[in-house]
Amino acid sequence: MIHILTTGGTFDKEYNYISGELLFIDTHLPEMLKRARCGLDVRIEKLMMIDSLDMTNEQREFIAEQCKRTTSHKIIITHGTDTMVDTAKYLAGQELLESKTIVLTGAMIPYSLGASSDGFFNIGAALAFVQVLPAGVYIAMNGRYYNWDNVQKNYNTGFFENVRSKI
Amino acid sequence: MIHILTTGGTFDKEYNYISGELLFIDTHLPEMLKRARCGLDVRIEKLMMIDSLDMTNEQREFIAEQCKRTTSHKIIITHGTDTMVDTAKYLAGQELLESKTIVLTGAMIPYSLGASSDGFFNIGAALAFVQVLPAGVYIAMNGRYYNWDNVQKNYNTGFFENVRSKI
Amino acid sequence: MIHILTTGGTFDKEYNYISGELLFIDTHLPEMLKRARCGLDVRIEKLMMIDSLDMTNEQREFIAEQCKRTTSHKIIITHGTDTMVDTAKYLAGQELLESKTIVLTGAMIPYSLGASSDGFFNIGAALAFVQVLPAGVYIAMNGRYYNWDNVQKNYNTGFFENVRSKI
Amino acid sequence: MIHILTTGGTFDKEYNYISGELLFIDTHLPEMLKRARCGLDVRIEKLMMIDSLDMTNEQREFIAEQCKRTTSHKIIITHGTDTMVDTAKYLAGQELLESKTIVLTGAMIPYSLGASSDGFFNIGAALAFVQVLPAGVYIAMNGRYYNWDNVQKNYNTGFFENVRSKI
Numbered sequence: 001m002i003h004i005l006t007t008g009g010t011f012d013k014e015y016n017y018i019s020g021e022l023l024f025i026d027t028h029l030p031e032m033l034k035r036a037r038c039g040l041d042v043r044i045e046k047l048m049m050i051d052s053l054d055m056t057n058e059q060r061e062f063i064a065e066q067c068k069r070t071t072s073h074k075i076i077i078t079h080g081t082d083t084m085v086d087t088a089k090y091l092a093g094q095e096l097l098e099s100k101t102i103v104l105t106g107a108m109i110p111y112s113l114g115a116s117s118d119g120f121f122n123i124g125a126a127l128a129f130v131q132v133l134p135a136g137v138y139i140a141m142n143g144r145y146y147n148w149d150n151v152q153k154n155y156n157t158g159f160f161e162n163v164r165s166k167i
Numbered sequence: 168m169i170h171i172l173t174t175g176g177t178f179d180k181e182y183n184y185i186s187g188e189l190l191f192i193d194t195h196l197p198e199m200l201k202r203a204r205c206g207l208d209v210r211i212e213k214l215m216m217i218d219s220l221d222m223t224n225e226q227r228e229f230i231a232e233q234c235k236r237t238t239s240h241k242i243i244i245t246h247g248t249d250t251m252v253d254t255a256k257y258l259a260g261q262e263l264l265e266s267k268t269i270v271l272t273g274a275m276i277p278y279s280l281g282a283s284s285d286g287f288f289n290i291g292a293a294l295a296f297v298q299v300l301p302a303g304v305y306i307a308m309n310g311r312y313y314n315w316d317n318v319q320k321n322y323n324t325g326f327f328e329n330v331r332s333k334i
Numbered sequence: 335m336i337h338i339l340t341t342g343g344t345f346d347k348e349y350n351y352i353s354g355e356l357l358f359i360d361t362h363l364p365e366m367l368k369r370a371r372c373g374l375d376v377r378i379e380k381l382m383m384i385d386s387l388d389m390t391n392e393q394r395e396f397i398a399e400q401c402k403r404t405t406s407h408k409i410i411i412t413h414g415t416d417t418m419v420d421t422a423k424y425l426a427g428q429e430l431l432e433s434k435t436i437v438l439t440g441a442m443i444p445y446s447l448g449a450s451s452d453g454f455f456n457i458g459a460a461l462a463f464v465q466v467l468p469a470g471v472y473i474a475m476n477g478r479y480y481n482w483d484n485v486q487k488n489y490n491t492g493f494f495e496n497v498r499s500k501i
Numbered sequence: 502m503i504h505i506l507t508t509g510g511t512f513d514k515e516y517n518y519i520s521g522e523l524l525f526i527d528t529h530l531p532e533m534l535k536r537a538r539c540g541l542d543v544r545i546e547k548l549m550m551i552d553s554l555d556m557t558n559e560q561r562e563f564i565a566e567q568c569k570r571t572t573s574h575k576i577i578i579t580h581g582t583d584t585m586v587d588t589a590k591y592l593a594g595q596e597l598l599e600s601k602t603i604v605l606t607g608a609m610i611p612y613s614l615g616a617s618s619d620g621f622f623n624i625g626a627a628l629a630f631v632q633v634l635p636a637g638v639y640i641a642m643n644g645r646y647y648n649w650d651n652v653q654k655n656y657n658t659g660f661f662e663n664v665r666s667k668i
Contacts, residue, residue, distance in 0.1 A: 007579065010521060012344050017609040018659050020511060035286040037275055039309035041324055060616070108518040114615025115281065116516070121203040124291030127310045132299040142206035142295045150275055158519050159206055177354060182450070184492050188373040189356065262335060275351040281448025282616050283349070325352050370622040371609055373643035373660055447633055449615065455537040458625030461644045466633040476540035477628045493540055 001041045002130055003072040005027060005063065008049040009080030011107040011119050022135055024049035028111045031079065032123055040127065044071070052080025052087075052106075060090045068096045074130045075102045077121075081153055081160075088148035092137040103130045105140045108158050118142075168208045170239040171196060175216040175293065176247030178274040178286050180204075191216035193280045196245065199290055207294065210239070219247025219254075219273075225287055227257040235263045241297045242269045248320055248327075251306055255315035259304040270297045272307045275325050283307075335375045336464055337406035338363055339397065342383040343414030345441040345453050358383035359409075363412065363447045366457055374461065375404070386414025386421075386440075394424040402430045408464045409436045415487055415494075418473055422482035425473040437464045439474045442492050452476075502542045503631055504573040505530060506564065509550040510581030512608040512620050527552035529612045530579065533624055541628065544573070553581025553607075555590075561591040565630045571595045575631045576603045579624075582654055582661075585640055589649035593638040606641045609659050619643075 006012065006027040013022040014150040029044045047066060048059060067075055079087055084104050091102055105126035107119035135150040141160040150163050173194040184222055196211045214233060215226060234250065246254055246263040251271050272293035274286035293307040302327055304315040308327040317330050339363040340346065347356040363378045366420040381400060382393060401409055413421055418438050425436055439460035441453035460474040471482040484497050507528040509511065515525040530545045548567060549560060568576055580588055585605050592603055606627035608620035627641040638649040643660040651663050 015610055015614055017511075018657075020523075022516075022521075023296070031308075032288075035283065036285050037309050038288075039311050039328070067235050109516055112614070112617070113516055114617075116202065116613070116615075119292035120287045121199075124288035125295040127291040128295030128307070128312070129299065130314070130542075132296065140295070142204050143200075143209075143291070144206055145295070145298070147602075155236060156519075159204060161206070176352075180354075180449055182443055184344075185490075187356075189349075189354075276349055279447070279450070280349055283448075283449075285445070323352075366622075367644075369617065370619050371643050371660060373662070375646055396539070452537050454621045455533075455625035457642070458622035459629040462629030462641070462646070463627040463633065465646070466630065468641065474629070476538050477534075477625070478540055479629070479632070493538060 001043055001072045002074045002076065002127065004042060004044045004051075004071045004076045005045065005066055006106065007048045007052070007055070007080070008080060009052050009106045011078050011080070012049065013110040013114045022110065027056045027078070028119075029123070031141065032111065032120060035120070048111075050080075052083040054141055055080070055083055055087065057090070059159070060087055063087065064091055064094050064097070067091060067100065067102060068094070070128065073100045073135070075100060076126050076130050077102065077104045079104050079106050081106045081108065081141070081158075085151055085153060088137050088139055088151070092148040097137075099135050101130050101133050101135050102137045103133070103140050103145070104138070168210055168239045169211060169241045169243065169294065170231055170237045171211045171219070171245065173199045173211065173213045173216075173245045174219070174222070174230065174247070176219050176273045177277055178245050178247075179216065180277040180278040189277065195243070195286075198289070199278065199287060203291065203295070217247075219250040222247070222250055222254065224257070227254055230254065231258055231261050231264070234258060234267065234269060235261070240267045240302070242267055242295055243293050244269065244271045246271050248273045248275065248325075249310070252315075252320060253317055255304050255306055255318070259315040260284060264304075266302050268297050268300050268302050269304045270300070270307050271305070281291070288299050335377055335411065336408045336461065337404045338376060338378045338410045338412065339400055340378065340380045340383075340412045341386070341389070341397065342441045343386050343412060344415070344444055345412050346383065347444040348446040356444065361412070362453075363457070366445065366454060369454070370458065372407070372461070384414075385450070386417040388413070389417055389421065391424070394421055397421065398425055398428050398431070401425060401434065401436060402428070407434045407469070409434055409461050410464055411436065411438045413438050413440050415440045415442065415475070415492075419482075419485055419487060420475055422471050422498045424480050426482040426492070431471075435464050435467050435469050437474050437479070438472070464475045502544055502573045503575045503577065503628065504571045505543060505577045506543045506567055507545065507547045507568050507579045508553070508556070508564065508581070510553050510579060510607045511611055512579050512581075513550065514611040515613040516655070523611065528579070529620075530563060530624070533612065536621070537625065539628070542575075543545065551581075552649065553584040556581070556584055557589065558591070561588055561654045565592055565595050565598070566593060568601065568603060569595070572603045574636070576608055577631055578603065578605045578629050579603050580607050582609065582659075583644070586649075586652055586654060588654070589640055593649040598638075600636050601637050602631050602634050603638045604634070604641050604646070
């Protein structure tokens with residue numbers, strides 16, 4: 001079983017036509033997996049619906065506890081991109097998670113915005129990576145996977161990249 | 168470098184408003200990778216644009232030759248779902264391909280049909296699998312990967328499945 | 335009250351992923367009016383779901399009877415574009431309809447195909463025309479309205495046009 | 502000729518994936534008319550790209566001048582919904598515009614947000630109304646048209662409505 005934990009982020013934002021703002025209503029994961037005709041044994045659990053810039057260490061601790069608690073060894077966490085790297089580092093430092101494959105993913109454009117969003121591609125890639133990568137904490141964005149200790153978001157381009165180049 | 172060879176299939180069909188039929192105009196792969204903000208080194212090559220029910224063994228031989236010819240060891244083939252398994256078997260029987268990871272993927276609903284298509288998810292998964300799976304020939308559909316010798320399309324549901332269950 | 339009678343046509347076709355064909359499942363009108371935040375008093379009635387090339391004169395007679403039967407004087411008929419002009423002519427020749435504004439509309443690309451379809455625009459225009467035009471039978475396509483006796487479909491371009499130019 | 506003047510508003514907002522905000526890049530009108538296969542003689546002119554809450558009376562005066570200056574007697578103004586009624590009133594009080602049909606329209610959800618936006622429907626309705634309504638200033642929203650002196654936005658529902666009910 002693959003356990004998907006959702007925390008919000010751009011990935012799940014929606015346009016509210018009264019306020020004219022992008023905010024959270026509910027996760028789009030169930031709808032996305034149905035559309036994907038996903039044949040995997042997946043369980044979706046909504047942990048929180050927040051902008052990752054607002055995520056506290058108490059909330060990171062809560063995410064870590066849920067990763068420990070689940071019997072699954074394959075975990076996907078949907079997460080805002082701004083502090084995705086911080087949460088990856090937080091999880092990598094945890095005992096009891098060494099035997100699990102944890103993949104964080106998100107989107108640069110909300111799934112609800114339709115034809116321009118990268119979210120549906122990213123969840124496809126994350127589901128593939130979590131099945132095949134060895135235990136560890138990874139970020140899956142832009143078609144690639146990154147080890148938790150060699151990744152940063154480039155705030156000028158919006159893309160993820162290695163901290164140090166491969167030699 | 169990941170080499171993507173396109174052969175057509177439902178994946179790349181488009182609606183023609185003069186004839187009212189779904190047919191091939193051009194591949195959507197470049198547009199899809201741009202939308203995915205894909206940061207991988209990818210080369211796209213259009214081999215043919217056909218319905219996979221019309222694919223001949225001469226055309227399968229041509230695909231096999233292109234897989235041998237490329238210097239890349241990571242190959243994705245976009246393909247109609249109806250005979251995807253046949254092409255996978257054809258490629259698996261080939262010398263000189265033993266050292267390559269070849270992933271066939273496609274779509275149950277054309278990418279051009281928008282919000283209902285599974286194609287964008289599938290290409291995300293295929294790109295992830297081709298980076299991580301060992302050498303071999305695979306089909307990536309419905310969020311899963313299948314070894315070439317243990318997969319069939321269920322023509323009632325449209326889904327792919329194992330021929331024999333895991334024990 | 336505006337009475338919308340649906341008859342099928344490209345407008346309401348959907349992709350069936352088992353057969354790989356475009357066919358009819360149900361009308362999209364209720365979903366479209368909801369999306370439009372339509373504030374009009376509208377009644378939707380599904381008369382048939384057919385390709386307009388298959389429409390018989392018995393079916394045209396049935397449509398005419400429904401136009402007579404309804405108490406509404408503002409009627410929209412969604413219709414395939416191939417024989418839309420024939421149905422308009424059929425209705426224009428009918429007694430008891432002289433006091434009604436009847437607008438036929440449709441789509442060159444199915445609404446279900448998303449971002450390329452003209453259907454949502456066309457239903458917006460048809461709803462506007464039916465409220466404001468005097469009694470008569472019209473076709474609303476391509477942002478324009480055409481009197482039933484001066485319109486033809488150009489089968490090369492897919493566009494509607496006047497039979498004789500305005501002088 | 503129908504002259505479309507764009508001023509911004511929710512209608513033309515787009516998601517910026519670096520800042521995570523909805524802002525203006527360019528108008529979507531040309532793309533929308535192409536998708537509509539619009540066969541009308543239309544001229545699109547971009548006057549400004551602003552949130553209508555920020556519109557000043559100097560900017561309203563500028564819009565009025567453009568309405569006077571154009572030789573066209575059929576004018577559509579795309580506009581944010583929050584102060585659309587104010588601009589309609591401003592234009593209705595102007596000499597030299599009495600002989601023109603001016604239709605203001607907009608969207609509750611940005612066109613760029615895809616499958617949930619009402620914008621494509623609204624522009625279809627506005628183009629229809631401007632061709633058929635007599636000279637005057639109108640708002641076209643929610644499938645209806647409203648005279649400038651009997652319309653208000655309901656800020657709780659987001660819908661437009663008459664100030665006084667019809668008797």
